[in-house]
Amino acid sequence: MNTQPSLSGASHAHGPSVRLGALVPLTRPGWVDAGRHVLAGLDLAVHEVNATGGINGRPLELVVRDTAADPERAAVAMDELAGLGVAAVVGEYHSVVARSVAARADALGVPFLCSSAVLDRLTDGPTEWVARLAPAQSHGWRVYADFLLAAGRRRIAVATQPSVYWASGTRVLRDHFASRGGTVIELDTTELTPEALCDALVDHGAAALLLLVGHPEPAVSIVRAVRGDQRLAEVLIGAPAGQPEFAEWAATLGKDGAGIPFLRYLPEHLGPLGERVGTDLRERLGEAPSFVAFEGWDALTLLATVLRSHGTDRAAIAGSWPHAAVEGTRGPIQFSRPPGMGVWQWAWAPVQVVDRDPAKPDCFRVLHTG
Numbered sequence: 001m002n003t004q005p006s007l008s009g010a011s012h013a014h015g016p017s018v019r020l021g022a023l024v025p026l027t028r029p030g031w032v033d034a035g036r037h038v039l040a041g042l043d044l045a046v047h048e049v050n051a052t053g054g055i056n057g058r059p060l061e062l063v064v065r066d067t068a069a070d071p072e073r074a075a076v077a078m079d080e081l082a083g084l085g086v087a088a089v090v091g092e093y094h095s096v097v098a099r100s101v102a103a104r105a106d107a108l109g110v111p112f113l114c115s116s117a118v119l120d121r122l123t124d125g126p127t128e129w130v131a132r133l134a135p136a137q138s139h140g141w142r143v144y145a146d147f148l149l150a151a152g153r154r155r156i157a158v159a160t161q162p163s164v165y166w167a168s169g170t171r172v173l174r175d176h177f178a179s180r181g182g183t184v185i186e187l188d189t190t191e192l193t194p195e196a197l198c199d200a201l202v203d204h205g206a207a208a209l210l211l212l213v214g215h216p217e218p219a220v221s222i223v224r225a226v227r228g229d230q231r232l233a234e235v236l237i238g239a240p241a242g243q244p245e246f247a248e249w250a251a252t253l254g255k256d257g258a259g260i261p262f263l264r265y266l267p268e269h270l271g272p273l274g275e276r277v278g279t280d281l282r283e284r285l286g287e288a289p290s291f292v293a294f295e296g297w298d299a300l301t302l303l304a305t306v307l308r309s310h311g312t313d314r315a316a317i318a319g320s321w322p323h324a325a326v327e328g329t330r331g332p333i334q335f336s337r338p339p340g341m342g343v344w345q346w347a348w349a350p351v352q353v354v355d356r357d358p359a360k361p362d363c364f365r366v367l368h369t370g
Contacts (some may be wrong), residue, residue, distance in 0.1 A: 017061035021081035021089035030069035041296020071100035095119035113301035131344035143370030157206035196223035246260035274329035298328040
């Protein structure tokens with residue numbers, strides 16, 4: 001699926017447009033709600049940039065391509081966008097897709113600002129072409145592990161599917177728990193039905209089950225099975241990857257989807273900028289904006305700042321990463337090279353562990369910050 005370029009607010013800017021590519025999952029098996037929220041944030045920021053003169057008088061144009069969570073499709077889209085002359089590419093939610101995009105960005109010499117994917121190794125080696133806003137998986141998931149340990153949940157089971165992303169998350173959790181006297185048991189959902197998985201949880205005496213699986217399936221079926229098994233009434237269900245963040249989760253599972261802690265990259269309280277952007281995002285989306293929508297706005301706004309100060313030359317944009325700075329919706333954004341990171345990284349966006357309140361599934365509770 002290719003969507004039409006966005007020229008929101010372009011009446012305040014004139015001349016040939018400055019093109020940015022945007023990669024987001026807008027169709028299945030991609031996480032469609034996440035893609036919709038990323039795109040809402042990107043498009044709102046484009047509207048604001050063009051309403052304030054564009055890029056030095058030129059309108060900003062967003063050329064959107066749907067990745068559908070497919071790394072090969074995303075790589076093809078990246079080649080197409082490069083051929084269209086975009087100054088840079090922004091977006092993507094799925095880590096395995098972002099990794100494919102980052103590799104093509106490095107090979108093609110096209111700046112890529114990743115808004116939302118967290119896999120630590122976005123590239124096989126260091127690159128000057130890629131920067132990222134979302135915190136690395138190892139950082140966020142350690143915060144999540146600390147939350148579980150503080151809650152006395154030391155024997156953890158993870159329901160997994162084959163994926164570089166899920167395997168990476170499992171390693172982070174296993175290493176963190178092992179160093180603190182805890183254990184992590186891996187349960188392969190390609191071999192276990194939800195009912196068999198429940199039996200395995202009982203056999204292993206697990207205190208928590210983490211959903212390292214796709215949404216809506218098999219995550220929804222697993223939640224329903226565990227919630228319906230009286231033997232597992234005291235088992236905490238968790239979802240560090242954030243499945244319960246979006247409205248579809250609550251609509252599908254209702255009360256069964258509440259009380260499932262997940263990671264969210266927001267401060268406990270938004271400042272005036274975040275409140276203002278949040279209000280505008282809510283109007284666009286027709287629902288409360290997720291942290292993913294704020295990531296989209298922050299990423300596009302930072303790129304616009306770079307374009308205004310460094311121009312549209314791709315090498316100049318990539319060379320600006322270590323010097324770029326902007327006030328984002330979730331705090332001041334600057335890039336550095338944390339140990340082990342091959343890309344320029346905001347270290348770090350605020351991290352929360354939250355859940356949907358069982359008494360009010362449409363409301364979130366902050367359980368832990370890190």
